[in-house]
Amino acid sequence: xKKEALHGYIETSTGNESNICQIVAIxxxxxxxxxxxxxxxKDDPVNVNSVTKGVMALLTGIAVDKDYIRDxxxxxxxFFPDYEVRRGEKTIYDVTLRHLLTMTAPYxxxxxxxKKVCTSQDWTLAALDLLGGRKGLTGEFKYATLxxxxxxxxxxxxxxxxxxxxxxxxxxxxxxxxxxxxxxxSSAEDQFAFFMxxxxxxxxxxxxxxxxxxxxxxxxxxxxxxxxxxMLVLNDGVYKGKRIVSESYxxxxxxxxxxxxxxxxxxxYGYLWxxxxxxxxxxxxxxxxxxxxYVNKEKNVSVGITGTFRPRIFDRVxxxxxxxxxxxxx
Numbered sequence: 001x002k003k004e005a006l007h008g009y010i011e012t013s014t015g016n017e018s019n020i021c022q023i024v025a026i027x028x029x030x031x032x033x034x035x036x037x038x039x040x041x042k043d044d045p046v047n048v049n050s051v052t053k054g055v056m057a058l059l060t061g062i063a064v065d066k067d068y069i070r071d072x073x074x075x076x077x078x079f080f081p082d083y084e085v086r087r088g089e090k091t092i093y094d095v096t097l098r099h100l101l102t103m104t105a106p107y108x109x110x111x112x113x114x115k116k117v118c119t120s121q122d123w124t125l126a127a128l129d130l131l132g133g134r135k136g137l138t139g140e141f142k143y144a145t146l147x148x149x150x151x152x153x154x155x156x157x158x159x160x161x162x163x164x165x166x167x168x169x170x171x172x173x174x175x176x177x178x179x180x181x182x183x184x185x186s187s188a189e190d191q192f193a194f195f196m197x198x199x200x201x202x203x204x205x206x207x208x209x210x211x212x213x214x215x216x217x218x219x220x221x222x223x224x225x226x227x228x229x230x231m232l233v234l235n236d237g238v239y240k241g242k243r244i245v246s247e248s249y250x251x252x253x254x255x256x257x258x259x260x261x262x263x264x265x266x267x268x269y270g271y272l273w274x275x276x277x278x279x280x281x282x283x284x285x286x287x288x289x290x291x292x293x294y295v296n297k298e299k300n301v302s303v304g305i306t307g308t309f310r311p312r313i314f315d316r317v318x319x320x321x322x323x324x325x326x327x328x329x330x
Contacts, residue, residue, distance in 0.1 A: 006327045007035050017319070019289060019310040021046050022223030025328050026231050027301040033328045034224065038308065043178075044200035045220035046306035051293060052205075052219040054285025055171070055229065056151050057101060057272035059163070061249035062170045068158035072098040072252070072271070076131070076150060079157040083128055092132035100151055101271035102257045103141050108133040112146045118191060123208035124153030141258050141269065145216035148272070149208075152215040163213045164205055174244050175232060177225045182207040183218070194218070198308040217287070226304025230293045233273075233283060234302050254283045265315065276317045286315045294320045299330045 001009065010017045021040040025033040036042055063069045076095045077083060085092055091106055099105035107130045120126040127149040152163045159166050168179050183194070183206045194206060206218025213219070221229075228239070233254065237245040256268035256275045268275035274284045281297035290313040294303040303320050307313065 019307040021306045023305050024223040024227040025303045026227045048291040049217050049287030051285045051287035051291045053272040056215045061245045065246045079154045089132045106133045117146050121209050123149050148216040152212050175228045178203040223304040223306045226293045227302050230295045230302030233295045290316045292316050
């Protein structure tokens with residue numbers, strides 16, 4: 001399929017590709033493909049859902065590089081010295097950043113209590129209240145969007161600045177990504193509207209009432225922004241000759257720490273990034289509705305795809321490999 005045919009295919013799709021807003025591909029240091037659909041322009045941001053987690057992994061690495069965080073094996077409670085641990089709770093004392101980053105942290109719930117956390121005044125504190133439990137550290141993978149909120153609090157306590165300011169200064173602006181602001185409203189009604197909205201957003205990031213950004217969802221980026229972040233990973237932490245994050249951390253972030261089950265396509269999991277294949281240097285930050293940063297080191301290409309809300313669309317790795325890469329000659 002050629003580039004022109006790809007545009008028409010997505011334009012008329014009624015299937016999984018019917019919600020795609022933007023596709024941008026960067027290969028060999030230049031943009032080789034960019035296109036838009038559904039009334040979106042090239043620079044329009046989209047809520048990229050759980051791709052936000054992949055960005056948080058990078059921010060954590062930057063904080064480690066700058067010695068705000070000693071290493072990923074530092075205890076979570078080191079950053080919250082005033083937090084009052086609930087009586088009888090012991091496991092929380094042993095939870096580290098590595099547990100958060102690999103989704104092996106234990107939580108005291110069967111299903112994520114969205115209402116409890118997202119109607120509270122401090123979502124980081126509410127997430128800490130969920131951490132731990134009687135089972136201890138089992139090493140079991142437990143996908144947790146709410147629990148990752150703790151990472152935002154850690155970065156803020158470690159760096160002594162708001163997470164969004166830290167992101168702007170150390171990641172977004174160095175990557176020529178527009179400066180972001182917090183979304184502002186965090187009411188239940190606004191959260192629903194934010195998720196369901198199908199129009200372009202601002203360069204914003206959702207936050208709790210304290211102004212702490214959501215670590216598991218709610219970051220708004222364009223397809224070009226996603227491809228730039230992918231290029232950073234592709235180039236081992238360097239962008240336009242400037243070191244943004246260390247190569248050693250990125251190797252840890254993209255390493256296969258866990259093998260996931262069928263629900264997650266039998267992919268490997270690193271630090272909030274996926275490694276879809278056991279024997280290939282392909283990595284991805286994946287969000288609901290098909291939002292994705294795709295990085296292929298073998299073909300030296302980064303692809304960013306955005307999409308508005310549509311349920312039951314998880315990843316677009318197969319679509320990129322079978323459709324997008326052939327269209328750009330990769």
